[in-house]
Amino acid sequence: MKNKKDLNWTTLILVILLVAASFLAGKYIEKSKKNPGEAQNKNVLSVNASPTPVPTMEPLATTIGHFSVTKDEVCKKDEKPVIYFFGGSFCPHCQWNHPIVQKVAKEFADQVIFRDNMDKLNDLSGDDKEVYDKYQAIHGGAVPFLVFGCKYLRLGSGEDMQAKDGGKAAEEKNLTALLCKLTDNQPEKVCSSVKDLVEQVK
Numbered sequence: 001m002k003n004k005k006d007l008n009w010t011t012l013i014l015v016i017l018l019v020a021a022s023f024l025a026g027k028y029i030e031k032s033k034k035n036p037g038e039a040q041n042k043n044v045l046s047v048n049a050s051p052t053p054v055p056t057m058e059p060l061a062t063t064i065g066h067f068s069v070t071k072d073e074v075c076k077k078d079e080k081p082v083i084y085f086f087g088g089s090f091c092p093h094c095q096w097n098h099p100i101v102q103k104v105a106k107e108f109a110d111q112v113i114f115r116d117n118m119d120k121l122n123d124l125s126g127d128d129k130e131v132y133d134k135y136q137a138i139h140g141g142a143v144p145f146l147v148f149g150c151k152y153l154r155l156g157s158g159e160d161m162q163a164k165d166g167g168k169a170a171e172e173k174n175l176t177a178l179l180c181k182l183t184d185n186q187p188e189k190v191c192s193s194v195k196d197l198v199e200q201v202k
Contacts, residue, residue, distance in 0.1 A: 062202075063152065063200070063201050063202040064174045064177060064178070065158055065170075065174030066154055066156070067146075067148070067152040068152070069202050070150060070151055070152075072150045072151060073150065075131070075149055076149070077113045077127070080111060080113050081111075081113070081149035081151075081179075081182040081183065082113045082149060082150070083105055083112050083113065083114045083115065083146075083147070083149065083179070084131055084132075084148075085097075085098065085102075085114075085115070086117045086139070086143055086144065086146075087121075087143045088118065088121055089118070091144065093159065094143055094157070096159055096166070097144045097158065097159075100158075100171050100172055100175065102114075104175040104179065108183060108190070110187070111179070111186050112149075112179060115128055121143070131147055131150065135147065138155060142155055148178050148179065152182075158170065158171030158174060159171075174197065176197075177194040178201060180194060181198055
């Protein structure tokens with residue numbers, strides 16, 4: 001008889017614990033739906049947090065290197081077009097594209113301002129944040145995202161796995177041609193090597 005009473009108490013305690021666990025799980029799920037950010041891992045890099053809704057953009061024309069062409073004025077600082085790279089080392093496509101963008105930007109060091117935002121997505125401020133937020137409808141928080149003078153935009157890298165070098169040479173030429181278009185073909189010794197491509201840029 002004593003074993004039967006112990007079994008009844010054990011069963012009752014287990015039922016109470018299951019009911020309590022179900023109740024707490026329900027509350028957690030309800031809270032997660034109201035505040036989805038609180039249920040996420042705090043170590044996850046959130047790159048698409050936007051304080052205000054972003055209007056969708058009309059479809060854009062495209063040009064060489066799979067860049068979109070905006071109708072925006074060329075954004076400049078100190079009379080030089082500003083080039084933005086947004087990416088992170090967590091992204092293999094960013095790791096592929098970043099050194100190419102750096103190399104090309106270095107060739108135009110006197111003609112452009114290069115804003116290198118590799119691994120800075122959570123710390124954007126000033127013009128970097130303004131430009132990143134302005135084109136939220138295009139990148140949706142994904143990277144790599146390139147903005148060349150606010151005139152040419154691209155989400156993604158220029159990788160081409162069918163090319164021997166993965167597309168690095170073509171990417172370098174395309175980026176160079178876009179910068180030549182923005183700088184009126186300066187420096188001449190750099191731009192003369194991609195003259196045909198510059199003529200294709202819209």
